[in-house]
Every structure is written in C-alpha cells, then in structure tokens.
Amino acid sequence: xxxxxxxxxxxxxxxxxxxxxxxxxxxxxxxxxxxxxxxxxxxxxxxxxxxxxxxxxxxxxxxxxxxxxxxxxxxxxxxxxxxxxxxxxxxxxxxxxxxxxxxxxxxxxxxxxxxxxxxxxxxxxxxxxxxxxxxxxxxxxxxxxxxxxxxxxxxxxxxxxxxxxxxxxxxxxxxxxxxxxxxxxxxxxxxxxxxxxxxxxxxxxxxxxxxxxxxxxxxxxxxxxxxxxxxxxxxxxxxxxxxxxxxxxxxxxxxxxxxxxxxxxxxxxxxxxxxxxxxxxxxxxxxxxxxxxxxxxxxxxxxxxxxxxxxxxxxxxxxxxxxxxxxxxxxxxxxxxxxxxxxxxxxxxxxxxxxxxxxxxxxxxxxxxxxxxxxxxxxxxxxxxxxxxxxxxxxxxxxxxxxxxxxxxxxxxxxxxxxxxxxxxxxxxxxxxxxxxxxxxx
Amino acid sequence: xxxxxxxxxxxxxxxxxxxxxxxxxxxxxxxxxxxxxxxxxxxxxxxxxxxxxxxxxxxxxxxxxxxxxxxxxxxxxxxxxxxxxxxxxxxxxxxxxxxxxxxxxxxxxxxxxxxxxxxxxxxxxxxxxxxxxxxxxxxxxxxxxxxxxxxxxxxxxxxxxxxxxxxxxxxxxxxxxxxxxxxxxxxxxxxxxxxxxxxxxxxxxxxxxxxxxxxxxxxxxxxxxxxxxxxxxxxxxxxxxxxxxxxxxxxxxxxxxxxxxxxxxxxxxxxxxxxxxxxxxxxxxxxxxxxxxxxxxxxxxxxxxxxxxxxxxxxxxxxxxxxxxxxxxxxxxxxxxxxxxxxxxxxxxxxxxxxxxxxxxxxxxxxxxxxx
Numbered sequence: 128x129x130x131x132x133x134x135x136x137x138x139x140x141x142x143x144x145x146x147x148x149x150x151x152x153x154x155x156x157x158x159x160x161x162x163x164x165x166x167x168x169x170x171x172x173x174x175x176x177x178x179x180x181x182x183x184x185x186x187x188x189x190x191x192x193x194x195x196x197x198x199x200x201x202x203x204x205x206x207x208x209x210x211x212x213x214x215x216x217x218x219x220x221x222x223x224x225x226x227x228x229x230x231x232x233x234x235x236x237x238x239x240x241x242x243x244x245x246x247x248x249x250x251x252x253x254x255x256x257x258x259x260x261x262x263x264x265x266x267x268x269x270x271x272x273x274x275x276x277x278x279x280x281x282x283x284x285x286x287x288x289x290x291x292x293x294x295x296x297x298x299x300x301x302x303x304x305x306x307x308x309x310x311x312x313x314x315x316x317x318x319x320x321x322x323x324x325x326x327x328x329x330x331x332x333x334x335x336x337x338x339x340x341x342x343x344x345x346x347x348x349x350x351x352x353x354x355x356x357x358x359x360x361x362x363x364x365x366x367x368x369x370x371x372x373x374x375x376x377x378x379x380x381x382x383x384x385x386x387x388x389x390x391x392x393x394x395x396x397x398x399x400x401x402x403x404x405x406x407x408x409x410x411x412x413x414x415x416x417x418x419x420x421x422x423x424x425x426x427x428x429x430x431x432x433x434x435x436x437x438x439x440x441x442x443x444x445x446x447x448x449x450x451x452x453x454x455x456x457x458x459x460x461x462x463x464x465x466x467x468x469x470x471x472x473x474x475x476x477x478x479x480x481x482x483x484x485x486x487x488x489x490x491x492x493x494x495x496x497x498x499x500x501x502x503x504x505x506x507x508x509x510x511x512x513x514x515x516x517x518x519x520x521x522x523x524x525x526x527x528x529x530x531x532x533x534x535x536x537x538x539x540x541x542x543x544x545x546x547x548x549x550x551x552x553x554x555x556x557x558x559x560x561x562x563x564x565x566x567x568x569x
Numbered sequence: 570x571x572x573x574x575x576x577x578x579x580x581x582x583x584x585x586x587x588x589x590x591x592x593x594x595x596x597x598x599x600x601x602x603x604x605x606x607x608x609x610x611x612x613x614x615x616x617x618x619x620x621x622x623x624x625x626x627x628x629x630x631x632x633x634x635x636x637x638x639x640x641x642x643x644x645x646x647x648x649x650x651x652x653x654x655x656x657x658x659x660x661x662x663x664x665x666x667x668x669x670x671x672x673x674x675x676x677x678x679x680x681x682x683x684x685x686x687x688x689x690x691x692x693x694x695x696x697x698x699x700x701x702x703x704x705x706x707x708x709x710x711x712x713x714x715x716x717x718x719x720x721x722x723x724x725x726x727x728x729x730x731x732x733x734x735x736x737x738x739x740x741x742x743x744x745x746x747x748x749x750x751x752x753x754x755x756x757x758x759x760x761x762x763x764x765x766x767x768x769x770x771x772x773x774x775x776x777x778x779x780x781x782x783x784x785x786x787x788x789x790x791x792x793x794x795x796x797x798x799x800x801x802x803x804x805x806x807x808x809x810x811x812x813x814x815x816x817x818x819x820x821x822x823x824x825x826x827x828x829x830x831x832x833x834x835x836x837x838x839x840x841x842x843x844x845x846x847x848x849x850x851x852x853x854x855x856x857x858x859x860x861x862x863x864x865x866x867x868x869x870x871x872x873x874x875x876x877x878x879x880x881x882x883x884x885x886x887x888x889x890x891x892x893x894x895x896x897x898x899x900x901x902x903x904x905x906x907x908x909x910x911x912x913x914x915x916x917x918x919x920x921x922x923x924x925x926x927x928x929x930x931x932x933x934x935x936x937x938x939x940x941x
Binding site for chain 2: 163208210236239240302304327
C-alpha cells in the first residue's frame with residue numbers, strides 16, 4: 128500500500144508542470160527563526176524586516192505578477208523544532224524555497240533534508256563555513272563567514288598593532304573557532320599571549336576569570352568573537368579592574384545600539400547608579416570592529432535613507448520599536464537579495480532555475496553590501512569582504528527609539544578575501560546605489 | 570475492578586479484560602486474548618502494528634513524520650511511567666538520558682560504520698550505564714531531593730557537550746543519517762516505521778516485565794519499602810534496576826530524536842524537555858503504558874496547536890513564547906481535576922462503568938430463562 132501511494136505521488140508531481148509554492152499570482156516561501164527563547168532578542172527583528180521588503184514588492188505588483196507570501200515560524204533556536212517545522216513548511220505547506228532561516232545548529236539539522244527534497248535553502252543567517260559545500264548544492268550562505276571576518280580583523284591587527292601582545296576571547300563553539308581560524312592566518316602565533324573562551328549556553332555572569340587571565344598575560348589587544356551580551360559581560364569587569372586593552376570585536380558583538388543598552392542595564396542590575404550605568408556606554412569608544420554595509424548612523428547613505436522609508440511604511444511597529452538597527456538592516460538587505468534572485472530566475476520559475484540564476488548572476492545583484500556577493504557555481508558564500516571601523520564618540524551617533532548610540536568611522540579601505548588561504552586585498556569597486564524603481568516586472 | 574488501590578495494577582496491563590466475574594459471557598470467551606502475558610502482548614502489538622501500518626501508509630509524509638515523533642516520545646514516556654508510576658521514583662532529568670542516547674548514536678555514525686541496529690543498542694546501553702550512575706545515589710534520595718538531583722542532571726549535561734566541542738560538535742552538533750529506505754518508500758515513512766517498531770517492541774517488553782515477578786517487586790517497593798524488604802525484596806537493587814530500564818528507554822527515544830532531527834546538538838535537550846516529559850506522563854496516566862500514547866500525542870501536537878492559535882489570534886511573541894507551556898499547565902490542571910489518574914485512568918473508569926452497565930442490562934434479560 129505504501130509503495131503504491133509513493134508511486135502515485137511521484138507520477139502526479141512529475142505530470143504536473145507546476146513548481147511547488149508557485150502559482151501565476153503568488154510565491155510561497157518559508158523560514159524558521161527564533162521569535163522566542165534565548166536567541167530571540169535582536170534576531171526576532173530580522174524576519175519582520177524581511178517581510179517589509181516583500182510587502183513593498185507586493186504593493187508594486189510583485190515579481191512577474193507573483194506576490195510573495197513569507198511564512199516564518201518560530202523554532203526557538205531548538206534544532207528539534209526546526210526539523211519538525213521545516214518538514215511542515217516543505218511537505219505540508221509546499222513552500223517554494225526556505226529563505227532567511229537563522230542559526231548554525233538549526234539549519235545544519237535540516238540541510239540534508241532540504242537538499243534531498245531539492246528545496247533551495249537560501250541565505251542562511253549564520254556565518255558558518257559549512258554552507259558552501261558541494262555536497263549540498265541547494266544551500267547558500269549570505270553574511271561574511273566568521274573566518275573571513277577573522278582574517279580581515281587579523282590583518283588589521285598585524286598592520287596596526289605590530290609587536291603588541293594579543294589575547295583572544297571567543298565563544299566556545301564554531302562561531303569562535305572559525306573566527307580564530309581567520310585571526311591565526313594573519314596574526315603571528317608568537318604575539319598571541321592568551322586564548323580565553325566562554326560557554327554561550329551558561330553565559331550568566333561577568334567573564335571575570337577570562338578578563339583577569341587576559342590582563343595577567345599582558346594582552347594589549349583583545350580580539351573577541353562574542354555575542355552582544357558577552358561583549359558587555361567582558362568589558363564591565365575589565366573596566367572594574369582597570370584593564371583597558373584595544374578591543375577588536377567581530378561584527379556580531381559590536382553593534383552599538385545593541386551592546387550600549389546591555390552595558391547600562393548590566394551595570395544597573397549589578398547595583399550601579401543611574402549615572403554610572405549611563406557612563407558605561409562610553410566603554411565602546413575606540414572599539415574596532417568590521418562592517419559589511421553602511422551603518423545606521425550614516426544618515427546620508429542612500430541605502431540607509433531607503434531602508435528608513437521602507438520600514439516606516441511597511442513595518443511600522445518593528446520600526447517604532449527598534450528603529451533601523453543592524454538586525455533590521457540585515458533583514459532588509461537579505462530579503463532584497465532574494466527578490467533579485469527571483470527576478471534573475473525569470474518568469475518561468477522553478478527551484479533549479481532559481482539556484483542556477485543565483486550562481487550565474489548573484490555577483491551582479493544590487494545590495495547595500497560594501498562588496499558584491501560572491502556566488503558562483505562553486506562558491507555559495509555571499510559577502511566575503513568588509514571594512515574595518517572604529518566606534519567613536521566624535522562620529523555621528525546612531526539614533527534609535529531606545530536612545531542615541533555611538534557612531535563609527537571607517538579606519539580601513541573595504542577589503543575582500545575568502546575562507547581559504549587567499550590574501551586580504553583592498554576592494555576597489557564602488558558599492559551599488561539603491562535602484563530607482565524597486566522591481567522591474569518586465 | 571476491586572477498588573482504587575488496584576487501579577494502577579489494572580492500568581499497567583494493556584487490554585486486561587474488565588473483571589466481570591459472575592456474568593455469563595461464555596460466548597465472549599472465544600474473543601478473549603490468551604492469559605499468557607507474552608502471547609497476549611505480542612498479539613496486541615501485532616494488531617496495533619497492523620493498524621499503524623495502514624494508518625501511516627495513508628497519511629501524508631509530514632503526518633507520518635509526526636507519528637514517528639509520537640512513537641519516539643512514547644518510548645521515553647513509557648520508561649518514565651515505569652520509574653515514577655510503578656516504582657515511585659521521580660525524574661526531572663529524562664532529557665539528559667535522551668541526550669546520552671542521541672550523542673551515542675551520532676558519535677557512532679560519525680566515527681564508525683557499525684550496523685544500524687547495533688548503533689541503536691549502543692545508545693540504549695550508554696543511557697542505561699548513566700542510569701546506573703544516577704540510580705545508585707538515587708536509592709538514598711526521596712521526593713524533592715531526588716527531583717533536585719535529576720534536575721541537576723538535565724542542567725549539567727548539555728554544557729559538557731559544549732565544553733568538549735571538538736568531540737561533541739559543540740553548537741553545530743553532529744549529523745545523523747537514517748539508513749536508506751528499501752525500494753521507493755518515502756524516507757519520512759521509513760523512519761516512522763523504524764520508530765513505531767521500536768515503540769512496539771519497547772511496549773511489549775515493558776508490559777511483560779511489569780507482569781513478571783520483578784514488576785510486582787517494583788510495586789511493592791513503591792507502596793512500602795519496609796514491608797517490601799521484610800518480604801525479602803532487595804529494595805536498593807530494585808530501585809536501581811527501575812532507573813536503568815527507564816534510562817534505557819530514554820536512550821532509545823533520544824537516538825530516534827537525533828535521527829529524526831538530523832543533527833544532535835545541545836539545543837535539542839533543554840530543561841523544558843525534561844519537565845514536559847514529566848507533565849505529559851502525568852496527563853497520560855502515571856503508571857500506565859497505554860496512557861503514554863496520549864501524553865506523546867500531546868507532546869507532539871501541542872506546540873503546533875499553540876503556534877496556530879497564536880498566529881490566528883495575532884498574539885505577540887511575548888505571549889506566544891509561553892503559550893504552549895500555559896496550555897500544558899492548563900491541561901495538567903484540568904486532567905488532575907477531571908481524571909486524577911490521567912487520561913488513560915479516566916477512560917478506563919468510563920469503560921468500566923459502560924461494561925458494568927451493559928452486562929447488568931444483559932443479565933436482566935437472560936435471568937428469566939435461567940431461572941425458568
């Protein structure tokens with residue numbers, strides 16, 4: 128009975144010319160993201176921001192007349208939930224593609240399932256090295272791999288802090304390990320005096336031991352792959368013991384509208400006065416990090432202006448709550464990348480057609496990114512470049528509904544590299560301007 | 570039914586015919602299952618398996634997947650029901666035993682080319698070993714102290730996997746692969762059948778075990794440890810064995826969870842998993858095996874229902890984050906008021922009443938002929 132049923136299903140799907148999730152008037156896509164649970168703060172802004180782009184596109188007639196339905200489900204960052212919900216999206220809701228799902232363990236859990244079902248797993252929200260793998264042709268990363276970030280920041284440390292003692296403080300998982308891999312390719316091992324890690328799942332109090340060890344080792348530069356809370360939990364005890372190294376932090380852990388409030392709230396919770404709490408945001412002054420698109424504080428940037436208008440009109444509640452912070456910008460840019468992939472795939476939309484369109488024309492997609500996407504037949508990473516920036520009180524601030532946060536200034540040219548042994552090179556191309564007309568349906 | 574005291578006993582035996590002594594039901598005798606436990610349980614399992622085969626064959630692949638999830642949670646719940654319901658020991662750490670089973674199969678799949686059945690047995694074995702480690706000190710603890718110790722286990726185990734991330738894959742986890750399905754059977758259906766087979770084998774073994782001398786020892790220890798030891802029962806050994814069997818079941822369930830998720834990582838075994846297992850066990854019917862079907866269905870479908878409720882009502886993420894837990898709590902309260910011995914206990918009570926009513930009616934009809 129099982130056999131007959133399976134055969135019937137196969138014949139029907141082969142007989143019908145239609146693509147799952149695609150009709151003449153609509154495209155249904157899905158995702159699993161943490162809307163609740165420990166990973167939700169910050170990351171729960173991304174999917175609603177993506178949806179704002181799709182609403183914008185739909186209001187302008189959709190792509191080739193097809194409106195985009197974005198069905199994003201909450202997996203609470205638990206891979207077991209991701210496995211069930213992704214099967215619901217693919218087997219029951221018949222999504223065309225999985226777009227903008229978040230997390231390394233969660234997406235690793237469904238990578239094999241999505242690939243075996245030939246469902247594109249697009250623009251995974253994670254910097255793991257594992258998304259560009261010939262074994263999984265349907266999977267595509269999007270943000271710079273952590274190794275690439277590590278190499279660019281490592282090269283900056285080597286060039287600007289030559290001879291100084293360097294300490295590492297990293298998350299004890301592949302986020303930290305990939306970042307270290309990049310740093311170690313650039314920084315001479317003799318200058319690394321201490322390698323400290325912390326455990327994300329038990330992160331509750333100040334990282335005092337790690338900070339004390341870094342101080343004892345005499346670290347003058349501390350390179351960190353930390354989530355925002357861990358950044359704050361390292362900087363506060365360091366300041367308390369008078370340890371003021373040059374911080375060099377991965378993009379993930381150095382968004383000032385995210386880290387600034389954490390510094391203040393941890394200080395108040397620790398018994399600090401309101402004035403002390405307010406002053407701690409100043410610890411971010413001078414922090415070096417990297418950025419792969421124009422920060423929200425750069426109000427003259429045309430992308431930032433478009434993003435503000437878009438969010439105010441199509442996701443007013445998210446915009447009122449968070450403004451245009453790094454997570455919102457991330458969602459808008461990622462969704463816009465997908466819209467262009469649909470355009471490139473053409474009117475006769477199929478899953479295979481979409482994947483080959485990204486491989487063929489992904490490099491030419493218009494995005495807010497400082498470097499072009501690097502998709503090709505063999506590379507399924509998105510951005511592989513960034514510029515080094517310095518947070519500074521003298522730069523124009525980032526203003527969000529939660530307050531006014533430290534702005535930043537670029538301190539290096541835009542640089543590109545890859546996850547392998549390729550050199551860190553200066554990128555000379557110009558970033559693309561936002562399109563005049565959002566969607567061409569020709 | 571000879572009173573509430575025997576309720577748990579009656580519950581443990583799937584399909585025990587209601588004891589309607591005195592009623593003339595000779596024609597029913599042909600329909601009766603054999604009294605010999607193994608034969609009886611095997612017939613029930615074969616019948617149940619046949620029905621489940623037909624059901625899963627007609628379901629969509631997604632629903633098949635959910636049936637498989639029900640089967641795997643059923644295995645863990647049955648073991649927990651034995652430990653808590655039959656032996657009177659509480660465990661708030663069953664998620665940790667599941668994690669051990671899952672990591673064992675994932676490690677074996679990563680590093681060896683072992684036979685799939687052997688990999689499953691190794692998962693069961695590894696969890697059983699942890700069962701010994703936890704079960705021995707547990708014999709000295711009772712009630713809240715035992716709950717506290719097992720709770721600690723659920724909290725302490727995941728960070729170990731994070732600490733040695735090169736072995737356990739850290740945050741990213743270890744991938745698992747389901748053995749290739751023969752012919753063109755749908756992979757979801759194939760995994761579901763494997764899980765259902767595992768569940769049925771577990772149920773037959775446990776049901777048989779509970780009808781054996783050892784099953785009676787478990788209950789004797791639960792009811793009165795001093796009386797049990799006066800009767801010659803080695804109390805500590807009995808309690809440790811209960812822990813080992815329960816942990817072994819959780820190990821198998823964990824291995825299946827690892828297979829159906831595709832990845833084994835620490836995020837799959839959060840504390841709420843252990844607590845929901847306990848709640849589902851209580852709702853299903855503490856001490857019952859068949860009642861665990863209800864608990865497992867609830868564990869799998871409740872998050873789905875809560876998601877659709879919160880999206881229909883457009884609830885904010887602040888509410889929807891806790892909706893499943895709230896519904897779980899509400900169901901637990903309602904179950905405790907309406908059916909203190911869980912859904913299975915409530916059904917059994919209703920069934921017993923219906924049978925008595927029915928046999929009472931028939932007896933009245935038959936009586937004139939007999940006396941006359």
